[in-house]
Amino acid sequence: MALSNYSCRFGLKSIPNGTVNLFKIFERFHYGNLKRKFTSRSIDPDEVKRFSQNSSKWWQTTDYLPLQRMNSLRVPFIVNSFKSEWFNRGSKYDSEENIDSIRFPLKDLKLLDIGCGGGYLSEPLTRLGADVIGIDPVIENIKSAKNHAKISFKNSEPKLAYKCCSIEEFSSDPNNQNSFDAVIASEVLEHVEDKASFLQNSIACIRPGGFYIITTINQTLLSYFGTILMAEYLLRLNPIGTHQYEKFTPPEVLDLILEDYKCRVLKRQGMFFNPITFQWSWCDDQSICYALLAIKN
Helix, strand or coil, X not given: CCHXXXXXXXXXXXXXXXXXXXXXXXXXXXXXXXXXXXXXCCCCHHHHHHHHHXXXXXXXXXXXXXXXXXXXXXXXXXXXXXXXXXXXXXCCCCCCCCHHHHHCCCCCCEEEEECCCCCCCHHHHHHCCCEEEEEECCHXXXXXXXXXXXXXXXXXXXXXXXXXXXXXXXXXXXXXXXXXXXXXXECCHHHCCCHHHHHHHHHHCEEEEEEEEEEEECCCHHHHHHHHHHHHHHCCCCCCCCCCHHHCCCHHHHHHXXXXXXXXXXXXEEEEEECCCCEEEEXXXXXXXXXXXXXXX
């Protein structure tokens, strides 16, 4: 747990400025170590291999059911972000409240879903009116997503496209730079090698004033117990080896990386998965999973 969390954990309403500076120094040191640790690439070949082997399970089994059920939180989180006072839709969007905007609250918004997998999040965002591009470095995932989209949208022409590539490759195209109203990385960061590079290239695709929306796993003993020991080894909710503790990211560290690349964090919220009901809920505790909303300056 990062030191600055102690003020919240123990109910302290204020802490001396000097102490805050010590917290910042510690967090910067931790971030520096993290940034140096991941220097080669954002894609881990072992992760690609594992997801390739499990690609048939996206829509055929319940292996990824917890991830699919997360849509009950992350889809409203995304929609409500665009309804907030932080978002400036600009003159090209219809600002009037009408039936169309209620049915399709993401209409005309251009979204990038990084690490889209089988399309669990890309599809519902498309149904809500967004123009969605889903990218994933695993070709088998992209094939699964495309095949399912053909079934889901068989009577319509969705504004949904899938591409097999890394975020580094995608952001290197000038047409993709500064062009998306939001970039979404949901349950992806915990599988990334070079987090600083991943975030930098992701942010390059967001237009100024656009959003970066992230859901990921904190780096705490509780997250290790919940997402690895319980979810993988005891309850078998995920295949063993799905997560590595060293790849988890403390929110304070993530805030600092985003800040370095000109993104300001607007909101962060804890998430909790109930393994008995298989339902997700929001919570104040961010020690296991959390969602984050940031805006590009």
